[in-house]
Amino acid sequence: MKVLDEYAAREYLAGKGPRMAKAILARSSDAAVAAAEAIGWPVVAKASVDGVGHKSDFKGVELDLAGPDALVAAFARLSAAAAAAGFASAFRGILVEERLKGAEFIIGALRDEAFGPVVMVGSGGVLAELFKDAVFRMAPINAAEAERAIRETRASRFLEGFRGSPPLPIRPLAEAVAAASLIIAEDPAVVELDLNPFILGPSGGAAADLLIRLA
């Protein structure tokens, strides 16, 4: 049983998965700034630690870094946080990522003992487990069935535009759910897959984090 953290999981899927936020691994603060220039400010910085999926457990994520000074300072803090959490040897560097804005969903997939491969969609972010707003389907499914699953979630209220936020297109989310369902259905090595959050904005969506567990 092996957990692939975001960087390793991105490499594992290598383009066949759902759309991901743009990201570049930087091993120095200079490289981080160059990466941010290439991606576009503001950016998100994440400590990339081999085998550690849940970065918020050790304060390994910094959001909304608007310029080089903030990013350089974040680089130092994240390196220190990873070291303090005992991950010094597994620390790869900082993953500099596109800052996506929109509603947060979770897309998941797993191999259930009784049902086999299943896919899930629901309310995302760190509160995903608290609200348990998740809808399952046996995998694989197409985007049309994914749309029906999405409409069963409470989070689907975001699609119509919730409290002044703009309406959101369902299709990019549905396509990502269908893509996740194909991965779990077709790759027997994958046991669990989390895309959390998948951030959906008015002009499209992408996953801002990824975790894979291999058998």
Added chain:
Amino acid sequence: MPRALEELFGARGCAVVGASQAPKKAGHQIVANMLAAGYKDGLYPINPAGGEILGCPCYPTVASIPNEVQLVILSAPSRATASIVEDLRKRMDEKGDLIGVVCAAAGFAEVGTDEGRSQQELLASFCRERKIRLIGPNCVGIIDTASRVDTTFIAGIVHAPGGISIASQSGALGAWLLMDWSSTPAGRVGFRRFITVGNMADVDIIEGIANLGADPGTKVLGVYIEGSPKARDLAYAIGLAASRKPVLAIKVGRSTEGARAAKSHTGSMAGADALYDGVFHQLGILRVRSPRELSDGLRAFDSLPSPRGGRTFILTQAGGPGIICVDECSASGNIVSALVSDATKAAIRAVVPEIASVCEPEGHADITAAADAGNHVDALEAVLRDEGVDAVILITVATLFLDLEGMARSMVERLAALRAEGINKPIFPVILSGEWVMPCRRVLEEGGLPTWDAPDRAVRALSLMIEHAERSKRSKP
């Protein structure tokens, strides 16, 4: 290829091993149920003491029955399995006519002992070897009101023909419904088939569901499942049935979630209940939460025409119950107010007391306690004639001056006349309440219209019908 389960429902000749003269024994009740069901193809109680049971002469063994025997029901203790198998082996060697065994007796693999498991294997391996289908052990077996078979020892069943079938992993759950139906206002609910599978030594719940899904006499199917390691196959079997007819399912064990090493958020949220919920939606299976809801839904689907959509009119003679019904409808998620035309509003006003409140709010008319039987029926007709109405919930509370039975009789006649004109929509009469209104409800139910003792029950049954109708529309190319 094993024989199809289907053949057992039409079995010619049935022996009951362990048949008893003592009325409180299962082996007596099975004979009684076969007779009550009207089985006429040869019923042979097996009892070495001889004599008769309920007028049927007893035989010492299955092998000694001179006539054809296709089905054997076992109600003898599990420790007698070896001698029973020897008797059945002799029968097969000499006549070779058995096709099915229903083992109603308990004390086999379900008790978890080596002894129990080996008795079960003894019986099951004999059946496999001789190509005899085995239902059970530890089950009440099958009922078919068309071929008049009832292998169960459930007391109080009224064997009325109908379109409802049930496949259940629990015999008692089935018994609950079947016994309950004898205390409905008309004293019966028609049904088609009932299958329980017990220990599933051969016939399993998946095969039972597949049989009922394919059975043309089954108009609506109820399923009770406790879970299966082959959940995916089970889901596909129910889903295949659901592609042919409405299927209502109870899946129990909602609180027990499979232990899972939760490395991912997804893993921590994938409880068995959430998985079944999603899969049922995926396959168009209607999930119900209680035996009452199951029974209500089955009755509605069997007796009522499918609604074209969710546009529902609430016609009430009582204020509070009408408002409760409006609340229940809005909580249902798929019932919407029927917006009727001005002409319909005028037509309603013309046939109800002056103090009535018509379409304030829309989709609702309170014809008040001043309404008489004729007012009810005339207003119902006016509502049904409106193109914008898919279904009607009619609520009335018995008053001293309302001729409820007269209303029921004239409603049954009026609906028949409207059907002849091609107006055929589901109507849910909520008749409040208690023993006082039973004669009225009996007239309606004998006229083919299920009645309801609370608005929420009617609303839930209607909501299931709408869910199915919308799903069917979607799956048509």
